[in-house]
Amino acid sequence: MRAAGICVRLGRTEVLHDVDFIARPGQLTAIAGPNGSGKTTFLRALSGELRHGGTITLNGRDIASLRPWELAVERAVLPQAAQLAFPFTVIEVVRLGQGARACATADEVPVAALARVGLAGFADRFYAELSGGEQQRVHLARVLTQVWQPVAAGGTPRWLLLDEPVSSLDIGHQLQVMEIARAYARAGGGVVAVMLDLNLTAMFADRVALFKSGRIAAEGPPRAVMREAVLSRIYGCTLRPNETPQAAIPYLLPQAAARA
Ligand SMILES: Nc1ncnc2c1ncn2[C@@H]1O[C@H](COP(=O)(O)OP(=O)(O)O)[C@@H](O)[C@H]1O
Ligand SMILES: [Mg+2]
Numbered sequence: 001m002r003a004a005g006i007c008v009r010l011g012r013t014e015v016l017h018d019v020d021f022i023a024r025p026g027q028l029t030a031i032a033g034p035n036g037s038g039k040t041t042f043l044r045a046l047s048g049e050l051r052h053g054g055t056i057t058l059n060g061r062d063i064a065s066l067r068p069w070e071l072a073v074e075r076a077v078l079p080q081a082a083q084l085a086f087p088f089t090v091i092e093v094v095r096l097g098q099g100a101r102a103c104a105t106a107d108e109v110p111v112a113a114l115a116r117v118g119l120a121g122f123a124d125r126f127y128a129e130l131s132g133g134e135q136q137r138v139h140l141a142r143v144l145t146q147v148w149q150p151v152a153a154g155g156t157p158r159w160l161l162l163d164e165p166v167s168s169l170d171i172g173h174q175l176q177v178m179e180i181a182r183a184y185a186r187a188g189g190g191v192v193a194v195m196l197d198l199n200l201t202a203m204f205a206d207r208v209a210l211f212k213s214g215r216i217a218a219e220g221p222p223r224a225v226m227r228e229a230v231l232s233r234i235y236g237c238t239l240r241p242n243e244t245p246q247a248a249i250p251y252l253l254p255q256a257a258a259r260a
Helices: 039-047 068-074 090-101 108-116 132-146 171-186 198-204 228-235
Strands: 002-010 013-022 028-032 053-058 075-078 159-163 190-194 207-212 215-220 241-243 250-252
Touching: 002 039, 013 039, 013 215, 028 039, 028 171, 028 198, 039 075, 039 159, 039 190, 068 075, 075 132, 090 108, 090 132, 108 132, 132 159, 132 171, 159 171, 171 190, 171 198, 198 250, 207 228, 215 228
Parallel strands: 028 190, 028 207, 075 159, 159 190
Antiparallel strands: 002 013, 002 053, 207 215, 241 250
16 A cells, blocks of 8 residues: 555644655555654554545555445554443454454354454453453454455455554564464565564564654664664664574664663
8 A cells, every 4th residue: 555645634733744655465564653653643544544635545546535345345454442332242343343244154254363363262251351462352353354365356455454453462462463464464465563562573574664753754674774873863762773693683672772
């Protein structure tokens, strides 16, 4: 998907200023940057949820011209925080991802999606009685259910738009969810994920767009943008990347971080 000249105004403030962005199918594209830099706002614009200046195209079509159901079959969105006020069971939440197809198909996909996120035994539990990390994975299962096949029958890629998909998860489940995202991309789908953790970003992202103050301040493969000068400027603290000896994946040790 492609975004050109995106400007978004929320209330009186212009939150995004002339953002250009490309995400390719087959790749995991990370959106990183400090709190308040516009990551969620940009992902919501990509999702078609916000009025925006500029043009966003999804599989070659302007999202402003797509109907909600046309968007819903091509991309699924995991919001940063999803509240549910009703006493749904886990499987009922996951079935929401099926939308209008729910009555036509059995529970095959929702059940497989729950297993995929490591919640196979949770189908009949009450959603409200799960831990925050479990709830986050229930929503991921719902989103996976919506766009279960990474590529549609006609060859059109589908998209996962994920806002901080691992923010409530322990390290094992962080790796599990990032592997799900990577596998989706490797199978031909597109993934755009807002990420706070730069080490996971370096491990899993094919490309990363670093936001600062409503603009993309740096963009490229992790190895190109995770450099001391770039990160220190964007995050306002001294960050010294190192590299793992074999894979040359950059990593940051928290001990090396200091307020600038
Ligand atoms: N509804 C709103 N009205 C006015 N400003 C908002 C609104 N929502 C978010 N903002 C502001 O927009 C900026 C970007 O927010 P957001 O995209 O959520 O940041 P991030 O996800 O990078 O932490 C922040 O300064 C935030 O305060
Ligand atoms: Mg956010």
